[in-house]
Amino acid sequence: MSTTFVTCIFQLDNQILEIWLKSKLKSVFCVFPHMINELITHYPDCTFEPILTTYEKDKILPTNRNEEKDTIQHIWNGHQKVRCTYLCSQKNPFKTNYFVYMDFDACKLFRNSNTWQYLRTTYNNNHLYFPDNKIHIAGCFGPMDNNTEEYNDVNWRFCGSFFVASKESISEFNSLYDLYFDSFTKDKITWEVNFWAWLEFRGWKPNWYKADHSDSMVYAPDIHGYSIIKDKLDITYPHYIHLSPYFPMSAAYIFYNNQHFLNTRYVNYWIYPNGAYYFPDNENVIRTYNVQSKIELVPYKINDYNVVKYKNLKVTNTNVFSEDIEDIRLYVSQENKECRFIGSTLSYSNCDRIRMIEGKYDPETHSCSDFRVIIPPIDSWCEKNWAPIPLPTGEDGFIYSWNPFQIGKIVKNKNNSILEIIIEKEMDFSFKNMKGSTSFIPFNDNLIGLVHFSKEHSPRQYFHKLVVLDKKSFDILYYSETFCFLKESIEFCVGMCIIDDFFGFWISQMDRDPLFVKIRIKDILLKNI
Secondary structure, eight states, X not given: OOEEEEEEESSOOHHHHHHHHHTTOOXXXXXXXXXXXXXXXXXXXXXXXXXXXXXXXXXXXXXXXXXXXXXXXXXXXHTHHHHHHHXXXXXXXXXXXXXXXXXXXXXXXXXXXXXXXXXXXXXXXXXXXXXXXXXXXXXXXXOOOTTSOSSSSOOTTSOSSEEEXXXXXXXXXXXXXXXXXXXXXXXXXXXXXXXXXXXXXXXXXXXXXXXXXXXXXGOOTTOOBOEEOGGGOEEEOOOOOOBTTBEEEEEXXXXXXXXXXXXXXXXXXXXXXXXXXXXXXXXXXXXXEEEEEEEETTTTEEOXXXXXXXXXXXXXXXXXXXOSEEEEEEEEOTTTOOEEEXXXXXXXXXXXXXXXXXXXXXXXXXXXXXXXXXXXXXXXXXXXXXXXXEOTTSSEEEEEEETTEEEEEEEEETTEEEEEEEEEEOOOGXXXXXXXXXXXXXXXXXXXXXXXXXXXXXXXXXEEEEEEEXXXXXXXXXXXXOEESSSXXXXXXXXXXXXXXXXXXEEEETTEEEEEEEEEHHHHOOSOO
16 A cells, blocks of 8 residues: 555544544544554554644744634644654654645545545555656645734634655655744744745745635646556557548547548647647648548457548638547437547537537548537536437437536537537546546446546646446446556557457557557456446
């Protein structure tokens, strides 16, 4: 297990302690020395450590405080969080790489019933995404400036109830207390979060992320557990035709009329290692070709290449930054058994915003027709990544979002086609930034598909999950650990298949260099579904 949870019990509540014990987290409970013997007697399997620091009673308290709650004892207690976490990291009873401090009564702030499960699944993972070895800590407001009151008003730059640290970063934090706490406080005492904000203002650089005093603070965005599955992959490097200055990237897959087909997107730009874009024509316009191929899966072979033609489709927007139809997904319609597509477009969107366009995809004539531009449920600037999914009614559905989990179907309203949301479910915060990747396809007696989220680094980094859904209720039955195929970089995938005991994926790297990769189902789904 990769993480130890540390909490300080300043006031014992047996009901809350039972919640902690039921969580099955590897936890260290820091308590005042006079409490330890009794607690060990009642909870012999728990790990207790003493809170050693005593407080000075003659300090001046903040002027603007809750006099009933913000006593000198309470404020001193807040400063013990760092010291206790540091001491636990030195003893490291569970031999872990990372340490989470969470207030003992933080569960009173939780709004989502799945939060304890999220804590287990994320922080139990042996792969935490910790790119720069800094403390991750949530907060409400922007950083302190020269006009910020340091002592008398509480500063919610940091929430104070939760942070995640490596052994090195908590040691650094504790050293800052040793170096600066006495000179900061002098004859005064103020909340721990004020001191932390003061440290940041003077050069301390934690990884801050926005949250409030709720369970949003435990969903630290940059430490999701993940693994790199490169060593488990069977990788095929397909040969693609050249359409200079266009480069092949992501490919959508469909099995239709007993044949295997791909739609490969070709783009006219090149992404540098730092994430910057190069356009050979110097026009800074994203241009796309869609190329259809007939393929064989075993052994893998691409047989032909045909640029897809659009029948009776007129450009509605000129002089735009993106042309044609992007990120096509393919699916077989339940309603009429046609092969169909859905993708994003600006040049055909009938408005000045990126919209989804859907239509018939004919692999035999290498053409698209019967186009419908779809009005989304909200008037967003950009629509992307709707994932086709079969509905139990025999209709065609599309996953619109993952938090909340929303599935819609396309209905006609006068002269327009709109996506009408017909299913909505609450999801835990781990799906907050998820987006559709592949169509959802039959898997045993359920449905399975790939989803992803990304992080804004240079270049952007993509992370993936496989999700298994009940085909009737659309309840999540299981999802895989978060993973990268080859590395933490731009990895995009819109095509997936199942070949005997393998999953197959068509991925692109840096929006070029497409690959076909296979992995044994048992190597990525650690549970039989």
